[in-house]
Amino acid sequence: MKINSLQIEIDGIDKEILRDLMEDARKPILQIANKIGISGAAIHQRLRKLEQAGVISGSKFTVSNKVLGYSTMAFVGIYLDKAARNLEAVRELKKIPEVLECHYTTGNWSILIKIICRDNEHLMHLLNTKIQAIEGVSRTETFISLDQQIERQIQL
Numbered sequence: 001m002k003i004n005s006l007q008i009e010i011d012g013i014d015k016e017i018l019r020d021l022m023e024d025a026r027k028p029i030l031q032i033a034n035k036i037g038i039s040g041a042a043i044h045q046r047l048r049k050l051e052q053a054g055v056i057s058g059s060k061f062t063v064s065n066k067v068l069g070y071s072t073m074a075f076v077g078i079y080l081d082k083a084a085r086n087l088e089a090v091r092e093l094k095k096i097p098e099v100l101e102c103h104y105t106t107g108n109w110s111i112l113i114k115i116i117c118r119d120n121e122h123l124m125h126l127l128n129t130k131i132q133a134i135e136g137v138s139r140t141e142t143f144i145s146l147d148q149q150i151e152r153q154i155q156l
Contacts, residue, residue: 008053013038014046015156018056022153025059065116070098072117073145076127077109078137085136086110092134098126109141120144 010018013036020032033040050056065071080089086104093099093113101114113131117123123142132140 008049008055010050010055010156014050017043017046018050018156021056021059022156069118070116072119072123073148074115074117074123075143075145076113076115076131077105077141077143078111078113078131079108079139079141080110080136081138082136083110089134089136093131096126096130098122 016036017032020027020035029043030040033043036043047056065073078089080086089111090102090104093102093111096115098115098117099113100116103112104110105112115123115126117126123144127140127142131137
């Protein structure tokens with residue numbers, strides 16, 4: 001498999017390593033090496049190659065929003081009065097910690113964001129006092145997620 005214009009070759013061993021680490025980034029390298037039948041050093045070399053090519057970056061822990069008291073997930077379509085205000089609006093959205101993702105989109109909205117809130121009251125407060133207060137935001141359209149039914153990365 002060739003990735004983008006970098007033309008890096010991803011072979012079956014690379015895919016197997018990536019699948020294991022995508023499942024559990026804390027899985028010991030030697031455990032993966034023994035399963036595949038190559039040395040731990042070879043795994044490290046392949047991971048370094050994949051990282052240098054930009055295929056992988058870092059590792060992270062996943063925090064449970066619900067356990068931390070954030071039970072309302074919403075997607076907000078943001079209408080800007082002028083497309084030229086996009087960079088300024090995104091700069092302001094970055095200051096709001098509840099904004100998890102921000103996408104520049106085609107269609108009716110200029111921006112689509114994913115936000116996490118404690119409850120509907122918190123969501124309403126965020127919309128009224130922070131998001132709609134951003135210069136250039138003419139209106140918003142909000143969709144509350146009732147349940148996230150699929151969460152995954154690309155399959156290798």
